[in-house]
Amino acid sequence: MQFTTAFIASAAALTASALPQTTPIATGQGFGVITIRSGSEIQNSGVQAARSSLLVNAKSQNASCDAESNFATFYINEEKELHLWESKTSYRPQTVFVDRSGMGQGLIGYTTGVQPLPRNGENKGWEIVNGELKFKGTGLQACPGSIDGAWSLWLQGLDKPGWNENCTSVIASAIKTDSPIGCWYTE
Numbered sequence: 001m002q003f004t005t006a007f008i009a010s011a012a013a014l015t016a017s018a019l020p021q022t023t024p025i026a027t028g029q030g031f032g033v034i035t036i037r038s039g040s041e042i043q044n045s046g047v048q049a050a051r052s053s054l055l056v057n058a059k060s061q062n063a064s065c066d067a068e069s070n071f072a073t074f075y076i077n078e079e080k081e082l083h084l085w086e087s088k089t090s091y092r093p094q095t096v097f098v099d100r101s102g103m104g105q106g107l108i109g110y111t112t113g114v115q116p117l118p119r120n121g122e123n124k125g126w127e128i129v130n131g132e133l134k135f136k137g138t139g140l141q142a143c144p145g146s147i148d149g150a151w152s153l154w155l156q157g158l159d160k161p162g163w164n165e166n167c168t169s170v171i172a173s174a175i176k177t178d179s180p181i182g183c184w185y186t187e
Contacts, residue, residue: 023176025128030073030085030180033133035142036171042142042151046071047172049084049185050150052109054096056142058150064089065183073180074133082126082133084110087182094185097121098135098155105162106155108140112187133172143167 025031033047035056045056049063049072061070066088073085074096082096092113099107101120109118117123125136132139139156143164146152154161156169 023131025076025174025176027078028075030075030177031128031174032071032073032177033172033174035140036173037142037168040168042168042170045151047153048072048150049094049110049183051147051186052111053146054108054110054153055146055150056153058146059148061183061185063183063185065181067181069181069183072185073177073182074174075180076126076128080124080126082123084185085180085182087184090182090184095123096126097123100155100157105158106141107162108153108155110185128174131173133174139169140172141167141169 035042035045035047037043042056048055048058048061048070050058050061061072064087074082075085076082084094084096086093094110094112096108096110097117099118099120100122104118104120111117127134135155140153141156142151142153143161144151144166145164152164154167159167161167
């Protein structure tokens with residue numbers, strides 16, 4: 001089963017219940033993420049990766065993938081680092097980080113290969129709690145007005161992270177996939 005098929009089926013099931021999936025996802029297991037925010041335009045929207053950011057409702061990731069996909073596939077390793085699933089033709093890992101400092105304000109992004117973390121960046125502490133992706137116990141929020149009309153993802157905690165307006169908290173529901181699609185995401 002392709003990730004996109006499983007993803008759409010899971011999203012449809014979640015629409016009815018509005019609760020995160022509770023199927024356990026093992027360390028190193030591939031998963032996608034959908035945002036749950038009832039009554040919003042980002043309800044049941046797949047999380048994407050582009051230009052070193054995590055996004056929702058982007059027209060395209062412009063990623064080079066092993067199979068057709070407009071959604072990111074992730075995994076969490078034993079050190080609680082969140083990684084983007086690598087393409088079979090890519091040899092540089094892409095690792096998700098957060099910046100919870102006053103300067104970063106909850107910024108979520110990703111580095112490529114040996115690229116260093118930003119000054120206040122952290123990449124260890126990702127986990128799936130009751131089906132929801134969190135960083136050190138903190139959930140995510142989405143802010144409109146990003147790349148090509150997409151919404152950018154940030155950690156919860158500030159009303160206007162990065163001076164973005166009209167942000168809303170979301171449940172970042174992790175959806176396990178048995179057929180992860182690897183991609184090389186734009187930096």
